[in-house]
Amino acid sequence: MSAKKRATASLSDIAEQAGVSISTVSKVANGQPDVAAATRKRVERLLAESSYVPLKRRHIAPQERITFLTRTMNSPLTLDVLRGAAAEAQAHDLDLVISVHPDDTDLRWIDDLGGGRTAVVAVRPTLDADQRARFRLLGIPLIVVDPYTRPDDVSYSVGATNWAGGLEATEHLIAAGHRRIGMLTGVADTQSSLARQHGYLAALGARGIPADPELIRHGEFSYDSGLADGTTLLSLPNPPTAIFAASDFQAAGVIEAARRQGVRVPEDLSVIGFDDQIVARMTAPQLTSVRQPSEEMGKHAVRVARQLLLGEEPMARHTELATTLVVRGSVGEPRVR
The missing domain is CATH 3.40.50.2300 (Response regulator)
Known part of the structure; x- marks a missing residue:
């Protein structure tokens, strides 16, 4: 592997060379313990050769930010997602800008986002094909929370099961x-x-x-x-x-x-x-x-946005977080009629 390739190797490159999954490489890179000794040694050698820097030791340029995009602030789901996104952004000292934008086919508001200096976390957006193409053209990472439509190859997404x-x-x-x-x-x-x-x-x-x-x-x-x-x-x-x-x-x-x-x-x-x-x-x-898990969906979306701003490919393009049934008092046996 040339010096240039070593400098730009990604987790997926290293995983392919080591013959392991991307998640295994990520565990080794971030010091997590549950990896076999021989595998850890092989991956650590490849990481060293590639000059790979773990996410937790990287820094986002001050002018970069995360834009939280929503059509309305009246939705309880949106507020829960925002709460999680804000907590995760604060934990990493990231600027989070809230943008309330109703349904609109205009493209100028996307141009105003600032190109590659921002990643967008969008809650239930109703973006048409032209708008999604504009995100791709401008190189703006788009992370959709609770997508209305099937995931595509333009955006990343996080939802629930x-x-x-x-x-x-x-x-x-x-x-x-x-x-x-x-x-x-x-x-x-x-x-x-x-x-x-x-x-x-x-x-x-x-x-x-x-x-x-x-x-x-x-x-x-x-x-x-x-x-x-x-x-x-x-x-x-x-x-x-x-x-x-x-x-x-x-x-x-x-x-x-x-x-x-x-x-x-x-x-x-x-x-x-x-x-x-x-x-x-x-x-x-x-x-x-x-x-x-609405708040966790917001946190996960910001984690993905942070990875993309740092030039790292997330382990999954589309993620679903587990739902759980909370039993209270509104269910009983059927009444005999």
Whole structure:
């Protein structure tokens, strides 16, 4: 390997030469212990030859920054992600600039970001093909949090295991004895909503429970949508005994719809939400919900942004962080009718 190549070797180059994974090289480079002695010695030799400098010993130029891009500050998810992103940026003494930019097909705002001097962490952006191409043309790293659409080769992304979350929520209702389970999705064509619905359908299918299209309502991640769709489901001649909502705000709307119709939660109707935001602890009863690690998603996005500003390729282009089911008081056994 020439001197020039040694100076510019990346983790992937070293991993290929050593015959190990990129994660193993990263562990050795950053002093983590769980690597076999012979492998560690081989990787350390290659790291030394390449003059590789671990991330924790590198510094970002003062004029570089991370831009936190959002369409609105009214979303609890956005605020949770921002909280995590700000904490991670502060831990590494990085400047974090907040940019609130509504849906817009204009390209000038991208030009104003400053080219290669910034990396952009964007929460649920609705970027068209021209805008994504502009990011690539200007060399601006783009990290998308909770992407609306399937990941592409322009951006990096971090999300949650939405399919697994939908599966676990539905399995919890089935385990409680429910068979007639409704679902309120979010916007029908968004990636997270589709994945949650597919998890719901997979859980039903695994137990041989037919999916009833009448019990699936496509709405929005909002209280009003949950109230309207919950009212519709509870007004059916044969209403569901349980409802899985794709967001906590929709689930809160369902609980209100039930109250207005004299349906008790969880005695007459079980309800599960998704996100585990503060509203889940404000309903009566408190809401069982699938927690997605919003703050950790923000932290992870900033870690990726930092790596890219330092010229390092992250170990994964697209990452999903695990969801967990938080059990509270909104699920019970189905009432015998």
